[in-house]
Amino acid sequence: KQEVTQIPAALSVPEGENLVLNCSFTDSAIYNLQWFRQDPGKGLTSLLLIQSSQREQTSGRLNASLDKSSGRSTLYIAASQPGDSATYLCAVSVPGANSKLTFGKGITLSVRP
Amino acid sequence: ETGVTQSPTHLIKTRGQQVTLRCSSQSGHNTVSWYQQALGQGPQFIFQYYREEENGRGNFPPRFSGLQFPNYSSELNVNALELDDSALYLCASSLVSGDEQYFGPGTRLTVT
Numbered sequence: 519k520q521e522v523t524q525i526p527a528a529l530s531v532p533e534g535e536n537l538v539l540n541c542s543f544t545d546s547a548i549y550n551l552q553w554f555r556q557d558p559g560k561g562l563t564s565l566l567l568i569q570s571s572q573r574e575q576t577s578g579r580l581n582a583s584l585d586k587s588s589g590r591s592t593l594y595i596a597a598s599q600p601g602d603s604a605t606y607l608c609a610v611s612v613p614g615a616n617s618k619l620t621f622g623k624g625i626t627l628s629v630r631p
Numbered sequence: 632e633t634g635v636t637q638s639p640t641h642l643i644k645t646r647g648q649q650v651t652l653r654c655s656s657q658s659g660h661n662t663v664s665w666y667q668q669a670l671g672q673g674p675q676f677i678f679q680y681y682r683e684e685e686n687g688r689g690n691f692p693p694r695f696s697g698l699q700f701p702n703y704s705s706e707l708n709v710n711a712l713e714l715d716d717s718a719l720y721l722c723a724s725s726l727v728s729g730d731e732q733y734f735g736p737g738t739r740l741t742v743t
Binding site for chain 2: 567604607618622
């Protein structure tokens with residue numbers, strides 16, 4: 519059974535800091551990995567999708583890497599801003615009939631002005 | 632291009648009642664997945680519909696059921712509501728099963 523872990527559950531950093539959010543998963547036979555952002559009480563916004571054959575993806579100040587063999591992914595946020603404050607979730611899908619997403623519990627990030 | 636929409640935004644029901652939640656998928660997407668997110672938890676997969684057929688189900692009881700229509704919109708029905716059904720219900724659509732999933736804003740269900 520695939521399990522996804524995100525530690526720590528919460529993180530507080532000063533504005534401008536570069537930071538790394540970690541995600542680990544137990545089954546390396548994944549199809550893809552997605553990072554999402556969730557604002558309080560809202561839906562999920564897809565940030566980056568990494569296919570199993572890829573090592574990283576970049577979008578603006580965000581960079582996500584994937585190491586399937588070790589079951590890890592990191593989301594790097596450069597020059598953090600107060601507007602980056604949100605919960606960040608990672609989710610993996612496995613090859614199969616429906617490729618459902620299995621989520622971690624998320625990391626709640628607070629960027630202090 | 633219209634994104635994923637869900638209705639209603641919020642809903643309050645009494646234990647034992649039935650509820651129907653609705654989702655319109657992103658234009659051109661034929662796969663819809665439903666997730667339940669309890670407070671402080673990650674979303675949990677309920678089921679997926681592909682071209683009007685159920686295409687996989689998570690660990691949820693049969694009182695959670697769904698439909699997908701020819702225009703690929705979808706409904707989630709929950710019978711005999713329990714207090715633990717209180718959660719944010721998220722709908723996601725994708726072009727094909729396994730592709731990147733795009734989420735709607737969710738429906739917040741409160742069962743009293």
